[in-house]
Amino acid sequence: EMNSKEFSLKIESIVKEKRITYMDAVVWYCDENGLDTSQVSSLISKSLKEKIQVEATNLRMLKFPKCGMLPI
Secondary structure, eight states: OOOHHHHHHHHHHHHHHHTOOHHHHHHHHHHHTTOOHHHHGGGOOHHHHHHHHHHHHHTTOSOOOGGGOOOO
């Protein structure tokens, strides 16, 4: 059984090796190992979640918090 730290290290190496996003690395890992993404959600560490959140925000997949937006 893999722990959160081992999972994070594996995802980090996939990101570096394949030059893909953290989200894509998690999905790729699940596909390769016949897992559903919900099965690995408990393995995603706080730092990995933060990296995924930053990516999603940069890709405009998550809404910016109102207080974090600059007036235009």
